Amino acid sequence: xxxxxxxxxxxxxxxxxxxxxxxxxxxxxxxxxxxxxxxxxxxxxxxxxxxxxxxxxxxxxxxxxxxxxxxxxxxxxxxxxxxxxxxxxxxxxxxxxxxxxxxxxxxxxxxxxxxxxxxxxxxxxxxxxxxxxxxxxxxxxxxxxxxxxxxxxxxxxxxxxxxx
Amino acid sequence: xxxxxxxxxxxxxxxxxxxxxxxxxxxxxxxxxxxxxxxxxxxxxxxxxxxxxxxxxxxxxxxxxxxxxxxxxxxxxxxxxxxxxxxxxxxxxxxxxxxxxxxxxxxxxxxxxxxxxxxxxxxxxxxxxxxxxxxxxxxxxxxxxxxxxxxxxxxxxxxxxxxxxxxxxxxxxxxxxxxxxxxxxxxxxxxxxxxxxxxxxxxxxxxxxxxxxxxxxxxxxxxxxxxxxxxxxxxxxxxxxxxxxxxxxxxxxxxxxxxxxxxxxxxxxxxxxxxxxxxxxxxxxxxxxxxxxxxxxxxxxxxxxxxxxxxxxxxxxxxxxxxxxxxxxxxxxxxxxxxxxxxxxxxxxxxxxxxxxxxxxxxxxxxxxxxxxxxxxxxxxxxxxxxxxxxxxxxxxxxxxxxxxxxxxxxxxxxxxxxxxxxxxxxxxxxxxxxxxxxxxxxxxxxxxxxxxxxxxxxxxxxxxxxxxxxxxxxxxxxxxxxxxxxxxxxxxxxxxxxxxxxxxxxxxxxxxxxxxxxxxxxxxxxxxxxxxxxxxxxxxxxxxxxxxxxxxxxxxxxxxxxxxxxxxxxxxxxxxxxxx
Numbered sequence: 001x002x003x004x005x006x007x008x009x010x011x012x013x014x015x016x017x018x019x020x021x022x023x024x025x026x027x028x029x030x031x032x033x034x035x036x037x038x039x040x041x042x043x044x045x046x047x048x049x050x051x052x053x054x055x056x057x058x059x060x061x062x063x064x065x066x067x068x069x070x071x072x073x074x075x076x077x078x079x080x081x082x083x084x085x086x087x088x089x090x091x092x093x094x095x096x097x098x099x100x101x102x103x104x105x106x107x108x109x110x111x112x113x114x115x116x117x118x119x120x121x122x123x124x125x126x127x128x129x130x131x132x133x134x135x136x137x138x139x140x141x142x143x144x145x146x147x148x149x150x151x152x153x154x155x156x157x158x159x160x161x162x163x164x
Numbered sequence: 165x166x167x168x169x170x171x172x173x174x175x176x177x178x179x180x181x182x183x184x185x186x187x188x189x190x191x192x193x194x195x196x197x198x199x200x201x202x203x204x205x206x207x208x209x210x211x212x213x214x215x216x217x218x219x220x221x222x223x224x225x226x227x228x229x230x231x232x233x234x235x236x237x238x239x240x241x242x243x244x245x246x247x248x249x250x251x252x253x254x255x256x257x258x259x260x261x262x263x264x265x266x267x268x269x270x271x272x273x274x275x276x277x278x279x280x281x282x283x284x285x286x287x288x289x290x291x292x293x294x295x296x297x298x299x300x301x302x303x304x305x306x307x308x309x310x311x312x313x314x315x316x317x318x319x320x321x322x323x324x325x326x327x328x329x330x331x332x333x334x335x336x337x338x339x340x341x342x343x344x345x346x347x348x349x350x351x352x353x354x355x356x357x358x359x360x361x362x363x364x365x366x367x368x369x370x371x372x373x374x375x376x377x378x379x380x381x382x383x384x385x386x387x388x389x390x391x392x393x394x395x396x397x398x399x400x401x402x403x404x405x406x407x408x409x410x411x412x413x414x415x416x417x418x419x420x421x422x423x424x425x426x427x428x429x430x431x432x433x434x435x436x437x438x439x440x441x442x443x444x445x446x447x448x449x450x451x452x453x454x455x456x457x458x459x460x461x462x463x464x465x466x467x468x469x470x471x472x473x474x475x476x477x478x479x480x481x482x483x484x485x486x487x488x489x490x491x492x493x494x495x496x497x498x499x500x501x502x503x504x505x506x507x508x509x510x511x512x513x514x515x516x517x518x519x520x521x522x523x524x525x526x527x528x529x530x531x532x533x534x535x536x537x538x539x540x541x542x543x544x545x546x547x548x549x550x551x552x553x554x555x556x557x558x559x560x561x562x563x564x565x566x567x568x569x570x571x572x573x574x575x576x577x578x579x580x581x582x583x584x585x586x587x588x589x590x591x592x593x594x595x596x597x598x599x600x601x602x603x604x605x606x607x608x609x610x611x612x613x614x615x616x617x618x619x620x621x622x623x624x625x626x627x628x629x630x631x632x633x634x635x636x637x638x639x640x641x642x643x644x645x646x647x648x649x650x651x652x653x654x655x656x657x658x659x660x661x662x663x664x665x666x667x668x669x670x671x672x673x674x675x676x677x678x679x680x681x682x683x684x685x686x687x688x689x690x691x692x693x694x695x696x697x698x699x700x701x702x703x704x705x706x707x708x709x710x711x712x713x714x715x716x717x718x719x720x721x722x723x724x725x726x727x728x729x730x731x732x733x734x735x736x737x738x739x740x741x742x743x744x745x
Contacts, residue, residue, distance in 0.1 A: 050346050054743045063329030064743050065353075068345035072334045 008081050008118050010051045016044050017055065024059045034062060034070060038077060047078040080118045083125035085163045089141045092131035099152075100139035104128060106153040107141075110160065124163070170235040185216055185226035185237055190684070196239050197248065197277060200315035201227040202364060203683040205324055211315055212251050213277065217241055248281050257289035258338075259367075260310035266368040273366035273678050274313060294341060301349025304357045304524040305372050307331070312342055312369040317679075318361035325665060327640035328471070330355045342369075354474040354742050356639065358467035358663045359521030359545075359672020364682070372521050372673060375542040376552050382513040382541075383426040389505070390513045391429040392422055393493045393572070396437065397519035397583030397668035398546045400694035404675040405550035406560040411690030413698060416565020421553050423566060432568045433516065434575020436493035437582045437591070439716070440464065441707035443486045443733050444588075445595040446724035448658055452629070457481045459634075459649060459656040462588050464488045466526035467663025467672075469737065471639050476646055477739035482659075485734040487539075489582065490516050490523055491532050493572065494539030495732040500720045501572060502535075509535040516543045519583070519671030522663065534732045545673025574712040577698070577705030578608075584692035585637035585667035586613035586620060589660040593624060593633070594706045600627035608705050614696070616666050616688045619645050621654075632656045638665030666692065 023040040027033040037060065041052050048071050057064040071077040089095075089104045104126075108114050111124050118125040134140050137149025141159075148159055165180045172185075172194050179188035189196050200211040209225035216226045217238040226239070238244070255274065263269050278286070296309035316333060319342060323329035330353040334343050344353045362370045382390050403414035422430045448460050463469055463484040472479060487495065493516070498509035516523065523543040526532065532539050544552075553560055568574070578594050581587030590610040597605060612622035613633065618641035621634045634656045636645040642661045648654040664671045666688030677687060699705060707713065721729045 053345065057743050063323065063332075064345040065330055065332045065334075065343075066323070069332045069334050073336045 008120060008122050010049050012045060012051060019044050020052070020055060021059060024056065028060045034060070034067065038067065038070065042077060047081045049079065049081075078116060080116055080125065081122065083118045084123050085143050086125050086127070087141060087143050088127045088129040088132070090130065090132050090134075090139065091128045092135070094131075094135040095139040098138040100141070102153050103139055103141060103151050103156065106156050110156060124160070168231050168233050170231050170233070170237060172237045173239055179231060181231075183231050185218070185224070185229050185231055185235075186214060188231050189226065189237070189239060194239055195680075196226050197280065198227060198679055198683075199273060199277060199313070199366060200317060200679075201683065202317055202320065202679055205364075206315070206317050206320035208316060208320075211255075211313070213248055215244060215247060215251075217244060223247070245281065249283055252278055252281060252283050253285070253288045255313050256283070256286050257291060258293050259313065260293075260308075261286055266311065267371045268311075268368035268676075271676060271678075272368060276678070292338070294338060296341060299343075299349050300373070301351030302355060302357065302525075303351065303373070303528055304521040305350070305359065305362060305370060307342070307350060308369050308371075309341055309343070310369075311367045313367055314340060314342065315366060316342070317364040317366065318342065318370060321360045321364050325638055325640055326356075326358060326360060326471075326663075327643050328354065328356060331361065354740070354744075356467045356470040356474065356663065357522035357525040357672075358471075358639070360664060361672075362521065363670075363672050363674065363676060364679075365676070366679065372545050372548065373524060374548055374551075375515075375524075375544050376548055376555070379513075379515055379542050379544065379552070382515070387511070388513045389428050389507055389511055390426075390515060391431055391497055391501075391572075392427045392515045392517065393431045393433045393436070393490070393497075394418060394422070394517045395433045395490070395519055395583065395668060396575075396580045396587075396695055397671060397674070397691065398517050398549070400583060400669055400691040401519065401674045402546050402550060404677070405547070406553075408561075410677070410681070410685065410687055411694055413694045414560075415698075416567070417560060417563040418549075419568055420563040420566040421558050421560055422549075424558055424563075425552060425556055427515070429569045429572070430566075431493070431497075431572040432575045432579075433489050433493055433518075434579035434582075435572045435710070435712060436489040436496065437579035437588075438576055438707035438710040438713045439492050439496070439733065440486055440489045440582075441578060441588075441591050441595050442713060442717070442724045443492075443729060444484050445592050445599060445707075447484055447486065448592065448596060449600065450725065452657065459659045460484055461658075462592075462660045463735075464582065464588055465522070465661065465663040465668075466520070466529075467522035468639065468642065468661045470522065470525065470740075471642065471663060472661075473738055473740040474742055475643065477741070479646065479650075480737040480739060483737055485736070487532065487733055487735045488523075488526060489579075490518060490543065491526065491539045491735070492733050494527075494532075494541075495534040496716070497572065498535040498537065498539065499732055500716060509537055513542070514538075514540050516540050517546060517549045518543055519546050519668045519674045520664075521545060521672040523673070529735075530738075531735045546671075547673060547675060550675065571712040571715070574710060576707055576710045577700070577702035578707045579710075580698045580702070581695050583668040583695050584614075584688075585616065585662050586610075586635045586660065587667065587695065588662075589613045589633055589635050589658070591707055592658070592660075593626070593631075595708045596631075597624070597626050598706065598708065605706075613660075616686065616692065618665065621656075631658060633658045633660075635660045637662040637667050639663055641665070669695065 167178045177192040199213040214226045299307040319332040399415040403412040494514045527540045578591035669691035670688045
C-alpha cells in the first residue's frame with residue numbers, strides 16, 4: 001500500500017522538537033489532551049507529518065493510528081506543509097456552478113498534487129475553500145493574498161508562471 | 165441496585181436501574197437485533213440496527229439508551245422494521261456484495277440480518293462506493309475494506325482489549341475508512357498478529373491468509389510425507405463449525421476427519437506441549453538456582469512474543485528461550501521422527517492446525533528452522549480446517565471417534581490445558597514441584613491459576629522455596645501486569661502470558677461467533693471446560709510422565725536443556741519499537 005509519507009522532506013529542528021516535548025510534558029496527564037497537543041504541534045511545525053505524529057505517539061503512548069485518525073477527521077489539521085505559494089480555489093456554490101471544479105482539476109493536473117497537498121519542491125500547496133466573499137468574480141482562486149476572478153482553465157498556466 | 169419497571173411491547177418489565185433498553189429487553193426474552201454492539205467493548209450506537217421506539221415514536225439506539233421509570237418501548241413495529249431495512253440497504257449500498265464467493269458466506273452477520281429483516285432489494289440506494297484496496301501486507305491476514313461496514317468492532321478490540329490500536333477509523337464522512345496510520349499496511353505496523361479483530365468482525369472484511377490450497381497440493385504430492393499437528397484448543401471449538409454447541413469436545417472426530425483428508429500421520433501438539441514443559445521447567449529451575457533473569461515469562465503465544473518485542477523490548481531477556489509447542493513439534497518431526505521413519509527433513513511437509521493467526525507469523529520467524537528447513541511449513545487456523553473438511557465433502561458429525569497416531573500423538577492432561585489461560589503455568593508447576601521435591605503430588609491441581617479472569621496471582625511452595633506466580637491473558641492485561649513488575653509493585657518468579665483473552669480457546673483463529681453470542685455467552689469458559697474435563701479424565705496428567713517424551717529424551721535428546729535440545733527446541737528474540745519510521 002502506498003504510504004502517505006512521501007512528499008516534502010521533513011526539516012524539523014532540535015528547537016521545534018524541544019518545544020513539542022515541553023508542550024506534551026505539560027499536557028499529557030490531562031484527560032482529553034490529544035487535540036490540544038496536536039494543535040500545539042501544528043503551531044510549532046505548521047503541519048503534522050508522520051515524524052511529528054510519531055513523536056506525539058512515543059511521548060504519550062497514544063497509538064499512532066489514533067492520532068492519525070484525529071488528524072484526518074478534522075479539517076484544521078494538515079498532513080502536508082503549506083507551500084511558499086498557497087493556492088485556494090473556491091468550491092462554494094456560486095464558484096462551483098461557474099466551473100471552479102474544472103479550475104481545481106486543472107491545478108491538480110499541472111501541479112501533480114491533490115487537495116491538501118504540497119509540491120515536493122515546497123513551492124505550491126493546493127486547497128479547496130468555501131466562499132471568499134467575491135461571488136461576483138466567480139469562479140475565484142487565491143494565491144497567497146492575490147485574488148484571481150472570472151477564471152477559465154486557460155488562465156491557469158499564466159497565473160502560475162507569475163510565481164515561478 | 166434498585167429495579168425500574170418499564171413497558172416493552174406492552175409488557176411490564178423490571179430491570180436494574182442503569183440498564184440499557186437492550187439489556188432490559190433481554191431480561192424479558194425480547195430480542196432486539198444488533199450489529200455493531202459488543203458488550204463492554206464496542207458500545208457506540210454506530211450502526212442503528214438496534215433502534216427502538218420510545219414513548220410514542222421517538223427513535224433511540226437501545227444498546228446505549230438507559231431505561232427510565234415509566235418508559236414505554238416498542239421493539240418490532242412496522243415503522244422500525246422499515247427503518248432497519250433501510251439502514252441495511254444503506255450499508256449494502258457501499259458494500260461489495262460478492263457474497264457467493266465471500267469467505268464469510270453462511271456465517272456473515274450482515275447477511276443474516278438482511279435475511280431476517282427481509283431485505284428484498286439489495287441495490288436500492290446504490291451510488292458511489294468508498295474506494296479501497298485490500299491490504300495483504302501482514303503475514304497472517306487480509307483486510308478488505310470493500311466488505312467493511314464501519315462497525316468498529318475490530319478497532320475496539322485492538323485498542324481497548326489488546327491495548328495496541330494499530331487499526332482505526334481514518335478520514336471522515338463518506339470517505340471514512342478503517343486502516344492504519346498514514347495508510348501503512350498492517351505488516352508495517354506494530355500489529356502482533358493476534359487476530360482478535362478477525363474473531364469479532366461481523367463480515368468478510370477481515371480474514372486469515374489461507375494455506376488450504378498449499379496444504380491440499382502437498383497432500384496430493386505422493387513424494388511428500390505430510391504430517392499434521394493439532395493444538396489443544398482446536399478440539400474444543402472445531403465442532404462449532406459443524407453445528408455442535410459451544411463447549412463440545414470433538415477430538416476423535418477431528419482426528420478421523422484429518423485422516424480422511426489424506427494426511428499421512430495425524431499427531432497432537434499435546435506431545436510437544438509436554439516437551440515444552442520439560443524444557444521450560446528445566447529452564448526455570450536453572451534460572452532460580454543459578455541467578456538467571458526473573459521473572460521468567462512463558463513463550464508459547466506468538467502474539468504475546470511480538471507484543472513483548474514491540475512494547476516491552478527491555479524484557480525480552482525475561483522470555484523463556486523455549487520455542488512454542490508448534491515449533492518444537494516441527495523441529496522434532498523433522499529430526500527425531502524423520503530419522504525414525506528413514507525420511508529426509510525436506511521430504512516431510514509439517515502442517516499445524518492452530519486456534520491462532522499469529523502462528524502464521526511465527527513459522528516465518530528467524531531461528532525457527534532447526535533442520536535446515538522451516539520447522540513448520542504451513543500453519544492453518546481452526547476455521548481453515550473446517551473449510552477444508554467441508555470442501556472435501558466430509559460429513560463431520562457422522563464420523564467415528566479415532567485416535568491420534570504414535571509416537572507424536574501422545575499427550576498428557578498437563579498438555580491439553582495449554583489451551584486455556586493458566587494451563588501452561590499449572591502444567592509447569594506439576595513438573596517443577598515433582599522434579600524439585602522428588603515426591604509425587606497428591607492432587608496435581610493448581611486451581612488458583614484457573615479461570616477466565618484477566619490477571620491471576622498465586623504463591624506455591626516448590627521444594628524449599630515460595631514461588632510467586634502470575635498469569636495474564638489478553639495483551640491489555642499483560643501490559644498492566646508487566647507495568648506492575650517494572651515498577652517493583654509486584655514480585656514474581658514465573659509468569660504465564662497468553663496474547664488472547666482467555667488463552668488459546670479464544671484465539672484469533674477460532675470459529676467466529678456472532679455478536680449476540682459474544683454478548684450473552686462466556687465462550688472462553690465453555691471451551692476451557694472441555695480442556696479441563698479432558699485433563700481430569702486422563703490417567704497421565706504430568707508432562708514428565710509422558711512415555712513418548714521419556715523415550716525421546718532417553719534415545720535422542722539426552723537431558724532437558726542438553727546441547728541437542730537447545731539446538732532444536734530453543735530460539736531467540738528481537739527488540740522492536742512501537743513506531744518504526
